[in-house]
Amino acid sequence: MTYMEGRAEPSQETAALDLFDHTRARSMALVAPLNDEDMGLQSMEDASPPKWHLAHTTWFFEEFILKPSLPGYQPRDDRFALLFNSYYVQAGPRHTRSKRGLLSRPAVPDVMAYRSHVEDALREGVARDAFTLDRDELEALITLGCHHEMQHQELLVTDLLHAFSYNPLLPAYTDAKPATVSEVREPGWTSHDGGLVEIGHDGTGFAYDCEGPRHKVWLEPYMLCDRPVTNGEWIAFMEDGGYETQPLWLMEGWAVREKNGWDSPLYWWKQDGTWWTYSLKGPHPVDLSAPVVHVSYYEADAFARWAGCRLPTEAEWEAAAEQTPIEGNFMDHGALVPVGRRTGLWGDVWQWTSSAFSPYPGFRPPEGAIGEYNGKFMVNQMVLRGGSCATPKLQMRPSYRTFFYPHQRWQMLGLRLAGDK
Known part of the structure; x- marks a missing residue:
């Protein structure tokens, strides 16, 4: 479409x-x-x-x-x-x-x-x-x-x-096309030296108030996976008891998982031994190589712990993104589902970070009602970076911060792993 x-x-x-x-x-x-x-x-x-x-x-x-x-x-x-x-x-x-x-x-x-x-x-x-x-x-x-x-x-x-998704007919919003179920490619890692870096919007072009002021942050050397976590990797987490292993989870996350009965990402079910999902293209088999989507911060954090890694901070993500062209699967491409089979920082799924949505040093919201746009939401939410298959590309820049509550899953939310060097 x-x-x-x-x-x-x-x-x-x-x-x-x-x-x-x-x-x-x-x-x-x-x-x-x-x-x-x-x-x-x-x-x-x-x-x-x-x-x-x-x-x-x-x-x-x-x-x-x-x-x-x-x-x-x-x-x-x-x-x-x-x-x-x-x-x-x-x-x-x-x-x-x-x-x-x-x-x-x-x-x-x-x-x-x-x-x-x-x-x-x-x-x-x-x-x-x-x-x-x-x-x-x-x-x-x-x-x-x-x-x-x-x-x-x-x-x-x-x-x-x-x-x-509440309609038993599971209607397709876009033209339904057969989904390819392909093998998972082993991830690669990019190495970053860290040090004293600057993050935040530099004042050129449009940005929301919460993206500034630009300021200095110290980063220890770190590594980022060169692609988001895939559905195939998520299934391995599930099959290894990831949703039943309490020590992997934050206490609040475990309580939310138990209350809601989570045992897979949102919109997933198993049919004749195969995992299926529902997307804007209608129901289709889970593509093992595509990025996992519709997972909460709690699930992402548990997966990272299971994988022996962690989620990146937003400063780590932004420092890497400033050196990376903004290319990826955005709304403009018309897919409206993560497609995977590629490397890069941008598109497909928003990526949970370990950073709380809080004001940068020196942040001041604009006066008047328009100043209510971001500042009053700077509590109890987590930052995500990178845009998704439902994000207009024109919105994207390295400093862009979106934010959701850690239990939410209905947006195009996924994750990328990070580690220390």
Whole structure:
């Protein structure tokens, strides 16, 4: 499946309005295979319906750009601010997150009309030079809104996968193609000298506030596996009793495993002696050589201990990534499943690190509601690096940090092993 067929991928230097057009078009392409019933699905509190993602990303442009800085702008419906605010307390009241799937109204056509209303107003305001912001401030906010929407594009497809997984028909979102079950290639290792390194965004181009300030970190010499852990290796962990061996697990992780009855990655089951999985391509045999996906931090940490290794720190990962081209299996390729059979730091699966999501030295969130974007989530979550098969490539840079709670599995979450030299 090709999401942006006939469109050139923009670059980091793309003008903000071109990026806006590209990003908005990709969101529409992502929901093109869905029917109206699909658009309202919400399977758990952590997830949101596709319709809500389309509306929320539209609200973001309206709330932070059009309302405060385009004189004369009139919202299509003032009530949408309540429905489609997510967690921005300073922006006003919010509809209960766990009940987004109950919003049968506004209907899909109304959400699409809302998107068009906001897009037309933004483009017209830019054309008339009517915004009260100066051009640099305006372009910075439009760019932030686009990157925010790219994040929701990934959430849209992974939330949809989780919802579809409750359907006994196990529907395919993309064209189903036979999966190849191939042998696992032995991993290689890259050696890194460590020492005093700098990590964090260098100030060139777009970045989220949590990626800075750039600062120095001391690293002892270390090694990284040259590819993520594969399904074949994960099966070996399972067959060796990895899910039943308590000493491999953190105490909290063991409690979560017991409570939820985990004995394999999310969406796996065994059929006639073969491991199967469910993905956006529908049900298919587990590809032994592809990176394992949909595992929690607790599982990743237990696997690393079983393998006699550890998870990398985010500083180790970033120091290595700064020397590595950003090439890999991202959303742009249209696979939407990890494909493996290659080496490299980027794409396929987000990689758990052993680093907590916490502020860098000197971090200060922006003032106002937009400052709630990252800073208030800097507790009890772990950092992942590298992007996934559901991440737009344009989001990627060595300093990019995503973060999830250690028990979560529904995102494209995997792992890479590290060790000491």
